[in-house]
Amino acid sequence: MDAKKKKSEILHLVNWEVAETTVFQKQYFLLAGLMLLILLVYLLRLWHLQILEGSKYRYQSENNRIRLEDIPAPRGIIFDRNGIPLVENRPAYHLLLIREDVQDMDQTIRELAQLCNKPPEEFFGIVEANKTTPKFMPIRLVADLDRDCLARIEAHKVRLPGVVIQLEPKREYRWNGTAAHLIGYLSEITEAELKSEDYEGYFAGEDIGRFGVESAFEKYLHGKRGGRQVEVDAIGRRMRVLDEVLPIPGRNLWLTIDIEVQKVAESCLEGSVGGIVALDPNNGAVLAMASRPTFDQEQFIRGLNKEQWQALSKDPNHPLLNRCIGSAYPPGSTYKAIVALAALKEGMVTPETNFGCPGFLYFAGRKYRCWRDRGHGSVDVERALIQSCDVYFYQAGLRLGVDRIAQYAHYFGLGERTGIGLKGENPGNIPTAAWKKKVFHVPWQKGETLSIAIGQGFDTATPLQMANAFAAIGNGGKLWQPFVVRRIEGGNSDEIDEMKGKLKRTIPVDARYFQVVQKGLCGVVQDERGTAHSAIKDRSIPISGKTGTAQVVKLAEGANRKLAAKMAKLTERDHAWFVAYAPSVDPKIAVAVLVEHGGHGSSTAAPLAQRVIAAYLNGGAAEPK
Template identity: 40%
Template structure:
């Protein structure tokens, strides 16, 4: 009998295999269904948003930072185009060769750039930066070879330009890269590559100067290729600022500080406008524009001389004999002296076991108020200070604006220090001594002031008794009513009698005009100058005399001079400090004469 070939065992085997296959397929389809349900139902909205974000890209358009002018309309700070070199990764077949060719035309660190390029994780159509701010010559070379440089592109962006380098650098300030905390701050709308004000006017009025960014809403494909612009919002430029400073005077002031450490403030005593402000040594704000690494920054800030410090507002110094103006006002207001009363100066004054000396070794002999101010007799003011006591001296010093900030619209101002017995006990845990009072009465000891404070104080004596808040902004362009408060004149009347002010003004004229006046080197032909010298000692009189000319510069006295001119119709007030400059009369007073003569010559011609 012939075999039919039918085997029930084989059929049963294939039936089981088929059922198993059906189950596997069913499980796979079930899993696929569940995944689709998860993606489309549970996570559908999330992925739709992601899809939109991948399809639509927002590109920022930088705003143009506002310009800064001086009071005469001279442009001090503006913006210049920066030509930045980029490559588009998607369009470069041989990166190493392309970078080598570019390096022939543009100077950059080839190895560092290639390493950054290899580690670049951005989309292939996002431009990769090679170098910022290439030179005009480099730009021409790249443009001339563009046809052989596939994937190379130039982007133009505005960068800050300080047209006169270091001129008024501490007043203008500089820009620096935005920090992480600033990026996260609300309302600033900053990007990682943005530059913001870090000092001076640039920092104080950063929001006004920045403007508002614009932007483009661009449709792109999955590779980041630009398809079309969907929407465009133009940027709004920042406001322009017109300052109160006169560049001509600023140049003279800075020239007077060349090779020296110190500060000069020139102010209009009638309204508080700052006419010039300089701190030395200074710096060029342009060095910050392209950014610097941490080592370059450390090198800059560690340079001897504290280049970045604005000594005019943050330098705190003993005022020396300039403070005798305060002691004089205190004694006159408290009825402690009459201008005709004489005090005998033998050159030294003993209090207990301590001998206090006058700068004039053998003394001035019998001396009254006007001569004591003119010749800056220390013994006269020691005795006034002893009569007054520290609390009364401190009271009038604070009334004249010392020991507090002036309110000048710049970051970093320091308040100085007017010490009292309570302050010393709290700070050092020891009681106030009579010797402390005598030291303060001639501007030594714990007392500290800034040049801007001295300018404000001296102005108040000659403007009818008003402490003005210093002003730096003369105009904001275009006009905006919201900023009117910036121009509000803030002043305070000091509680000093007019008679007292007249006596002190007359005494300061004697300082300059008397034959033996310590400020006689501040005389200007045809102009009545009033002033007061100061020599802030860093070591004792006895030590200074013993070392004489061998004394090192680091412990040499600071030279002060404050002045107002013309004394009968004040137009300029000056506060000058030269660190380790020696005597105020020989170092700072001649500087005042030069500044006053130049400024009043211009001022007369400009009227």
């Protein structure tokens, strides 16, 4: 039984193995067939790509390129206080060359030179200068193509492989030359600047702010560049965009100036050399800042050649100098208002103190004359301001001394930068005894105190400083830090920064003394004997101010002033000042006018200040409505 059973098991096992082998063979042949089918499909696809469409893909591989294109960010727009655009952006087209794609460099360069009306040597020189630049990187042959040249190139571009036209937003100054010193200009970044941390993320060829607001607020105006990855054909034509990162535009600035008031200030200085500054006495906002002569801002965008730059930089009238902040002048009799406040506060004089003025003061064996040869008689501080009596302030200055005069001048912001934030600000100079000892190595002489007490000698101040000082007089002793941008806007409502005035100090002078000086400054214009009374005809706006005549050439003792003024050369004539605020009570504007070699402040500068004041208070019109 056991043998039969064992034999039966062996037969069953053999039958199972035969059955299983049959199943395995079927699976094997099925898998092999599937693999063969896949191989066949692959071979058919390979045959299709290489045989049927091989020429097409060969052309694409040889002629299409992946390019990385730079997308410049448009700079922020600059508006005036009322939202009127002052500086915008326009489309500019640059001629670029990608040498890797150029088939015949010599022929391409010569044809481009002909189309652009330029000598071929200029383009060959650019190519040679960039020979170390990778050939796939574009090099710029011409910036800011004119329309005719652009049209000619586009018409011939199909047979100029490697020639690319790049679109870039370019600065456009809506009132070119107006407010040029305040707004500033752009020029191309240098290699040294590219390596600086201040310009991290900038690229070669970019324009950056060089002057004025364009420079001071560069980090806000600049924006962030973008880029795109594109597929181009053999002649540089874009086939499709593969990827793109959009640029982030620069933030917009709203300035504090009123363009209509600015234009009036500019017109006041037409044909003259000088500066006019207007401020809001209640917060320090700059309402206008005009400097003459001005310059062509667009010329910097177009690009200056060496000869043009030398002509501009060597011009004897220095058109690039912002005279409102960068040039300091003796303040002349405008300084007397500060000396008067110092003398009153220190008890050197009272409002009732009178000094006799016979037309001169003898001191240390020398005759110090008053501007009025026959003198002013007996005058108090108010009358001395109204008639600008030199002798009164000689006496007040001697009682104060140089160091106390300097102390009060510093209270009013003289002898230091205002903090407006623009490049090139001149701090001016307010002398002290220690200053003279350090600079000249000789002691201070009391006779020099007489000169500085009337704003001559070593005293110097900028028009901005004087406007700010008189704004503090007009508002009763609050010295504000001047500012020129009131709002910075970004791409959304969360990116808005409002700028407000910053109070630097409250001047430690009693209100009653301010009232005495304010009354005197009002009389300068309103009183019949005031030095500006005849110059300012319009009385519809009550103006308070002070005339000043800053001596340029020292006269010989005993010389006739009127005759000397008539005989003097233009460059030897006195500078003309008028600094004012208006209305006389609760002022809304303070103005400083300085005309170089303008002669008398009353006849030359005062009418200009009146025009600027009227333009602002009358809503932009130079004459009352």
